[in-house]
Amino acid sequence: MHNKVVHMLARSFGELGLRTVRFNFRGVGASHGEFGQGSGETEDVLAVLDWARAHEPEGQIWLAGFSFGAHMALRAAARLPVTRLILVAPPVQHYPKLGPLPAPRVPILVLQGDQDDVVSPTAVQAWVESLTSPALLRLFPDTGHFFHGRLNDLRTTLHEILGPVVSADY
Numbered sequence: 001m002h003n004k005v006v007h008m009l010a011r012s013f014g015e016l017g018l019r020t021v022r023f024n025f026r027g028v029g030a031s032h033g034e035f036g037q038g039s040g041e042t043e044d045v046l047a048v049l050d051w052a053r054a055h056e057p058e059g060q061i062w063l064a065g066f067s068f069g070a071h072m073a074l075r076a077a078a079r080l081p082v083t084r085l086i087l088v089a090p091p092v093q094h095y096p097k098l099g100p101l102p103a104p105r106v107p108i109l110v111l112q113g114d115q116d117d118v119v120s121p122t123a124v125q126a127w128v129e130s131l132t133s134p135a136l137l138r139l140f141p142d143t144g145h146f147f148h149g150r151l152n153d154l155r156t157t158l159h160e161i162l163g164p165v166v167s168a169d170y
């Protein structure tokens with residue numbers, strides 16, 4: 001929740017006029033529980049989605065996540081409807097015990113550093129190219145997993161790509 005990439009996502013969405021919710025997965029920070037091997041964390045996302053729908057029943061739900069959170073967002077979006085997915089450095093080659101990655105059914109934006117040493121940029125690019133839903137991949141040159149020195153570029157890209165969508169949708 002306090003990761004600088006997650007913080008920049010939330011800040012950028014707020015600047016675009018979107019309401020945001022950040023949360024810790026079970027067992028992280030002051031959250032109760034223990035690591036749920038991905039299944040429990042998917043349930044955490046679903047619980048937050050239920051809460052958001054209860055508070056904004058007519059509102060659109062855009063779901064975003066960074067790294068592990070991107071994987072959990074993708075899994076949750078397969079179970080409950082969302083309007084859009086924004087995934088930063090989704091670990092598409094990790095967590096095989098969770099089964100194959102669900103194919104998104106909504107427009108998806110994937111932001112990936114081309115020098116990521118945690119998530120394979122090649123694997124992410126191949127995954128995006130395999131999708132049948134509308135998908136946009138933006139590769140950030142000379143950028144690692146945590147977007148060191150490139151957070152403002154991440155923010156600018158979010159504004160450039162999502163700004164017109166927000167204006168049209170809201």
